[in-house]
Amino acid sequence: xxxxxxxxxxxxxxxxxxxxxxxGAVSGTHFCGAxxxxxxxxxxxxxxxxxxxxxxxxxxxxxxxxxxxxxxxxLHPDNFVRASEFExxxxxxxxxxxxxxxxxxxxxxxxxxxxxxxxxVRKEGTTKQQAPPELLEEVFELNESLDELRxxxxxxxxxxxxxxxxxAAAGNFQEKLTEVDAELARLGSEWDAAVDFGxxxxxxxxxxxxxxxxxxxxxxxxxxxxxxxxxxxxx
Amino acid sequence: MGRVVxxxxxxxxxxxxxxxAQSGAxxxxxxxxxxxxxxxxxxxxxxGKVIVGDDARDLLLTEPxxxxxxxxRLMGRGVADIKDELKIFPFRIDAKSDSVIRVMLGDKSFTxxxxxxxxxxxxxxxxEAYFKETVDRAVITVPAYFNDAxxxxxxxxxxxxxxxxxxxxxxxxxxxxxxxxxxxxxxxxAVYDFGxxxxxxxxxxxxxxxxxxIYQVLATNxxxxxxxxxxxxxxxxxxxxEIKTKYGVELDHRGEDVQTLRKSLxxxxxxxxxxxxxLVEYPLGTKGMYVREITRKEFENLIAPIVERTMRxxxxxxxxxxxxxxxxxxxxxxxxxxxxxxxxxxxxxxxxRVPHSELDxxxxxxxxxxxxxxxxxxxxxxxxxxxxxxxxxxxETMGGVIAKIIPRNSTIPASAQEMFTTGVDNQxxxxxxxxxxxxxxxxxCRSLARFQLKTPPGPAGLARIEVKFLIDANGxxxxxxxxxxxxxxxxxxxxxSYGLSDAxxxxxxxxxxxxxxxxxxxxxxxxxxxEAESILVATDKALKNTGGNIITADERAEIxxxxxxxxxxxxxHDYKLMREKIDGLNAATxxxxxxxxxxxxxxxxxxxxxxxF
Numbered sequence: 001x002x003x004x005x006x007x008x009x010x011x012x013x014x015x016x017x018x019x020x021x022x023x024g025a026v027s028g029t030h031f032c033g034a035x036x037x038x039x040x041x042x043x044x045x046x047x048x049x050x051x052x053x054x055x056x057x058x059x060x061x062x063x064x065x066x067x068x069x070x071x072x073x074x075l076h077p078d079n080f081v082r083a084s085e086f087e088x089x090x091x092x093x094x095x096x097x098x099x100x101x102x103x104x105x106x107x108x109x110x111x112x113x114x115x116x117x118x119x120x121v122r123k124e125g126t127t128k129q130q131a132p133p134e135l136l137e138e139v140f141e142l143n144e145s146l147d148e149l150r151x152x153x154x155x156x157x158x159x160x161x162x163x164x165x166x167x168a169a170a171g172n173f174q175e176k177l178t179e180v181d182a183e184l185a186r187l188g189s190e191w192d193a194a195v196d197f198g199x200x201x202x203x204x205x206x207x208x209x210x211x212x213x214x215x216x217x218x219x220x221x222x223x224x225x226x227x228x229x230x231x232x233x234x235x
Numbered sequence: 236m237g238r239v240v241x242x243x244x245x246x247x248x249x250x251x252x253x254x255x256a257q258s259g260a261x262x263x264x265x266x267x268x269x270x271x272x273x274x275x276x277x278x279x280x281x282x283g284k285v286i287v288g289d290d291a292r293d294l295l296l297t298e299p300x301x302x303x304x305x306x307x308r309l310m311g312r313g314v315a316d317i318k319d320e321l322k323i324f325p326f327r328i329d330a331k332s333d334s335v336i337r338v339m340l341g342d343k344s345f346t347x348x349x350x351x352x353x354x355x356x357x358x359x360x361x362x363e364a365y366f367k368e369t370v371d372r373a374v375i376t377v378p379a380y381f382n383d384a385x386x387x388x389x390x391x392x393x394x395x396x397x398x399x400x401x402x403x404x405x406x407x408x409x410x411x412x413x414x415x416x417x418x419x420x421x422x423x424x425a426v427y428d429f430g431x432x433x434x435x436x437x438x439x440x441x442x443x444x445x446x447x448x449i450y451q452v453l454a455t456n457x458x459x460x461x462x463x464x465x466x467x468x469x470x471x472x473x474x475x476x477e478i479k480t481k482y483g484v485e486l487d488h489r490g491e492d493v494q495t496l497r498k499s500l501x502x503x504x505x506x507x508x509x510x511x512x513x514l515v516e517y518p519l520g521t522k523g524m525y526v527r528e529i530t531r532k533e534f535e536n537l538i539a540p541i542v543e544r545t546m547r548x549x550x551x552x553x554x555x556x557x558x559x560x561x562x563x564x565x566x567x568x569x570x571x572x573x574x575x576x577x578x579x580x581x582x583x584x585x586x587x588r589v590p591h592s593e594l595d596x597x598x599x600x601x602x603x604x605x606x607x608x609x610x611x612x613x614x615x616x617x618x619x620x621x622x623x624x625x626x627x628x629x630x631e632t633m634g635g636v637i638a639k640i641i642p643r644n645s646t647i648p649a650s651a652q653e654m655f656t657t658g659v660d661n662q663x664x665x666x667x668x669x670x671x672x673x674x675x676x677x678x679x680c681r682s683l684a685r686f687q688l689k690t691p692p693g694p695a696g697l698a699r700i701e702v703k704f705l706i707d708a709n710g711x712x713x714x715x716x717x718x719x720x721x722x723x724x725x726x727x728x729x730x731x732s733y734g735l736s737d738a739x740x741x742x743x744x745x746x747x748x749x750x751x752x753x754x755x756x757x758x759x760x761x762x763x764x765x766e767a768e769s770i771l772v773a774t775d776k777a778l779k780n781t782g783g784n785i786i787t788a789d790e791r792a793e794i795x796x797x798x799x800x801x802x803x804x805x806x807x808h809d810y811k812l813m814r815e816k817i818d819g820l821n822a823a824t825x826x827x828x829x830x831x832x833x834x835x836x837x838x839x840x841x842x843x844x845x846x847x848f
Contacts, residue, residue, distance in 0.1 A: 066444075069444050069449050070446075072619060072621055073446045073447070073619055076621075077708045078619060079614075079616065081401060081402075082614055092648055092707060092708075096649055096706075099645065099646040099648060099649050100645075103642075103646065
């Protein structure tokens, strides 16, 4: 169960941008243009670049899937069963990176999260778990209803009425989730336009910050909805 | 290098198949009993000789203490995991078992990978007899829902059997492959694989590209402990209960009587797939005879809860694939338990279409494995399987909570990187605990392995160790660690929670080499004997047919002497001597053979067939 990481085993003196086999120049592509050998993953290559895509948030699903299948066909370990151990490890590293990139970029939500993490706007897996100010009142009411539900359940009382109230609250927050997603999509389009027209850094940074805030709100509401649904199911 | 094969290492039956170059289609290989199904039963006699397959299955009735079936249920599991199974299965667990279960066969104890290796060796010998060549590499199939430990155990079994395991392929995926080649299907396909001990459901997308076909698994789910065995056990429970209440006889669930009863109940189960009712008779000695009619209706009521248990994984897999039953173009049935009409109906109702079962549900998995083996061996890729990991991979965080790092149904190979640091000053080791499962808490998931990251003492939070977790194309985890401050690769000594260490496998391999030499010698004796028999028969026939006047009396005496000498060696075990005498007889009959050949030619030229000669 140990794994060697081929990208650190490069022969001494060979610059990063030259092929490990024929020493020809390679620039971040999967295979050497001259000898056709699979190449180590360059450090810092992002998932968008792996797919040959610009760092934009709109991805056309059919061509993305097509590209995934094409790259899978070329990079999969099946192709390297009879190759050297070095090349087998390169294939393993490349094809797992391909699948990680596919999994991340396929879903619009993980896609935007990844972009923000990659551009260091967000740290992976961190979200601020405090209620957005505009939701404070509703969250307060919801928590009250949840407490009452738990009390009623513990006392063996009638939970039907409370359940109805919670259902309504969950529905309300679900709607907010839809709104948040719409806002995220709108910001995504703005970001794409900013990339296309080469907008200045300040504008891009502002958009990224805004997206990060919306993601925090989304994560907060999502947890709330999940929690309520779990309580309802348990009741 | 020898031949490469595909192997279905099943709970009830195991099969071996290869890609037939002439027909371009996969073919299964039959054993000495003229069947491609090798019962996954292993028996060890008092002398330590291992018997596998049909012969071992017969010994289940007479030597139950030395014989084991359904060993696949024990692969990659710990003693605590199988408490419930021990109530139903007659496994005799060695009290000395630790992280790996050891089973007693007679007075010797074996691990599940060792027993599985005996089955693999048996199949390997079938293929070697067929090819007259060694077989040293294989693709072996596993249930899609097998976890890391179960996969590793299967790979270990292959290694112990002297096979290089080129790839572990998920059973439903292998079946889809065999079907796809057969029917040239496109679109979404559900493979419902209900075997002897495991249940899998896989949802695949079949895609045509300019390069070739891609079989992309979108989602998989299942239960590694749900199968035909459970149906047999339900029947057993019914019969044993009735025998106890009506006849006052209590059958020991590990005795030989119970195996006889089990055998008749399995026959009844098979009959009820085509008949509306069947009769079970079981003698109870002085207490008379247990006679029981079972109708299909009653049988279906009895097994309905078991069949129903397959529906939850089916729904979960569809939900993960983000599809509805209507969006599934084809449903394919795999595994012996899909012969049961209630199972077919349940699947048909769920997917709202008649499921496919054109290919033999027992053979289709091995055939798919043979196709994949051929692709890996030849390097000529005609299609590509993109499979997924069935269970989420996570690491333990504070408070016994799991942080998921690779979600279930991720296309494999898949990886994740995590950064580890120290929590207190001068901490020199960081413990990492890897788990598999969907639940939130460590206690509800499957522990895979633990390891320690070493770091020099320093202030808390200074250490920066990046660990890369990678699930390879076999669905098996690999781990690598790198100290980001020194950019040095860390060696990670991973201790599997359930499974054999490399050292244990090495030791077993050494032991098995002794075994292999013994096996090989024995096989050569049998082969030489078979050859001697056929040459003796041919010689006698030739002498009789020719009337004896075409060769000289001297020649005839010479042949008689050679025959006698060969016969004298055949009862012994010296295969070299036997070969020598075979050569002697061949030399003595050379002139006779020549005459016969000329005669045959002449006869043929005169328009007579060789048979008339």
